[in-house]
Amino acid sequence: MTDTAIERQTRLIQAVRTALGEKAVVTDPDDIAPWLDDWRGRYHGASAAILSPDTTEGVATIVRLAGEFGVPLVPQGGNTSMVGGATPPADGSALILSLRRMNRIRSINPAAKLAVVEAGVILETLHDAVNAQGMRFPLTLGARGSATIGGLTATNAGGTQVLRFGTMRSLVAGIEAVLPDGAIHDGLAALKKDNRGYDLTHLLVGAEGTLGVVTAVTLRLVPAVHDRATGWLAVESPAAALKALRVMEARSGSAIESFELVPKIALDLVLQHIPGTRPPFAGAHSWLVLVDYVSQSGGDGPAQAALEDLMQGVLATGLAQDGVVAASEAQAAAFWRLRDSISEAERAEGPTMAHDISVPVDAMPDFMLHAAAQVEAAFPGVHASAFGHLGDGNVHFHVNAPRGVDAARWRAEVGEPASHMVYDLVVAAGGSISAEHGIGQMKRGELARLSSPARMAALRAIKTGLDPHGLMNPGKLLALAESPSAP
The missing domain is CATH 3.30.465.10 (Uridine Diphospho-n-acetylenolpyruvylglucosamine Reductase; domain 3)
Structure with a gap:
């Protein structure tokens, strides 16, 4: 970063202090440090200050001043982005604009x-x-x-x-x-x-x-929910899981709110790395489905009995081999903890290339199996698997490294090429390389590589039209070469 850029930042920081007071500016490196890295630990930024307004007018003042001084801003909330979308650039060229004080x-x-x-x-x-x-x-x-x-x-x-x-x-x-x-x-x-x-x-x-x-x-x-029930189903394959979902939906209307498919490999990691977790079944099963059933009124009857009845119907068809319904809210929370802890457990196990992808719902079961097999064949030693929201065609397709590898070297030599392959397979299946996490830093190159010229031209035109100097969250969504340049 040039001396001129540092001077511009210094002038902006002082102007914000004058306009909004000391609480709106954080410059202590120890206070800034926790907000410089992304949740996955893949991206590490630098920033001279966190600007922290507590009103919309304060945000407007900061953005206007940043435009006058030519200082890029990185908006940030809870810093939970899975794709490095809220991490400032490593060269320190941007300041963090925190919205955490706007909490009303x-x-x-x-x-x-x-x-x-x-x-x-x-x-x-x-x-x-x-x-x-x-x-x-x-x-x-x-x-x-x-x-x-x-x-x-x-x-x-x-x-x-x-x-x-x-x-x-x-x-x-x-x-x-x-x-x-x-x-x-x-x-x-x-x-x-x-x-x-x-x-x-x-x-x-x-x-x-x-x-x-x-x-x-x-x-x-x-x-608000009148009554809720949560349970696990054990199934042999993603295809069986999707058929089970459609059977349950046909019998219950819109009562099924969540239908989360989890492979054995993901559950095993959770049980290994997350203290206090227990398997939902005594035996081992290749695939599990976490189901949430919600009733909106007393006329629907007890949710637990309704979910048990639905599961019995699925078991009778042979689409599932076992089922269990939570007997209490505490047990339901424990069931959900198994699902919600997968990413944390994988991070504890070692390097992972995570892909938040979607393909047409009917194509997803075959995609999950065939794509995993192709990736594992192309990159011996890795483990590929998918979990998540089967019913809406969105799963988290992860490629996990073998134990004991050097994380940075594995990502560069194996992880990145494997990701290219995953995204190529997704696009070939008519899907999207980002279903819910966004593009951030992680996928900006792949977005440019795999998107049509029409899409990229439209994105560039919108960005240039609204942010001609490229000061808003630089380096995210569009690759740097695709973004406007700061003054």
């Missing part, structure tokens, strides 16, 4: 089934607040205790309830954001009809902070 729930309207929530609100905090008013925000994931609403919106997050409710884009009814010139876009009104040209809400959802900074969103709520 502005309103909850149970009658309208809407909540207006600031970007820094933690997902679990929102869950608790709306549940207290008899409502529910139907998106959850393993990082719910640290992921923020702004980050979830910026990445169009999915989670384990997409099967019924869709991704974040389906749940955002309005958005407030600061655009790259510092202007505030107030689109929080939850209008059912709005034909004023391009849909800025949908454009900003999933833009990963490259087109502006999400400061608040209007979210769709649903009534």
Whole structure:
């Protein structure tokens, strides 16, 4: 970084202090350090300061000043990105713009089934607040205790309830954001009809902070759960699991909210590395499915009995070999801990190349098996497997290194070529290289390599039009060569 760039940062930091006060600026290296690395530990950044406003107007002031001084900004919430989307550049050229102080729930309207929530609100905090008013925000994931609403919106997050409710884009009814010139876009009104040209809400959802900074969103709520049941099914194959899902859906309508497919190899890692976990069955099974059944009213009957009945029906068809339903909320939480801990367990085991991919639902069972076999044949010693949201065509396809390898060398010599192969197979199957985690840093090269010229031209034009100097989350989504240049 040049002396001129450092001087620009220094002037920006001082201007923010003057305009917003000392609380809006963090320059102590020890306080900054925890926010410089991504969750997976693959990307390591540098930044001279964290700018931390507590109002939308404060965000607008910082963005406007950053434009005047020519300083790039990296918006950041809970820093739970799986693709390095919130990590600043390693050269220290950008400052972190933290939304964590913007943590107010502005309103909850149970009658309208809407909540207006600031970007820094933690997902679990929102869950608790709306549940207290008899409502529910139907998106959850393993990082719910640290992921923020702004980050979830910026990445169009999915989670384990997409099967019924869709991704974040389906749940955002309005958005407030600061655009790259510092202007505030107030689109929080939850209008059912709005034909004023391009849909800025949908454009900003999933833009990963490259087109502006999400400061608040209007979210769709649903009534709180009347009764819930959670259970495991043991199946022989992904194809059997998908058939079982369709049998259960045909008998229960929309009561099945989650249907998570887990291979034995993933469960074994969790049992090995996550203290206090126990297997759901006494015997070993090649594939397991975690099922959540939800009833919305007392007229539906007890959820536990209903799920047991559904499982008995599946067992009778031969699509499953065993089943168990949680007898208590504590046991249900233990069941979900097995699923939510897979990534943590894999990280403890060693290097992993993680791929958040989607293909058409009907093609997914064969893809999971054939792609894994092809990757393992091409790269002897690796273990390839997939787990996740089978019902919506999105799984997490992971390639795990053999034990004892040097992580950096393995990623460079084996992991990266294996990832290229995985993404080639995904595109050949008519799928997407990113289903819910976004592009971030990790996939920007693959996006450029595998996308059509039309898609890339459109992305570049949108980015250039809104952020001509490339100051918003530089190096994310678009490869550096594809992005505008800072002044």
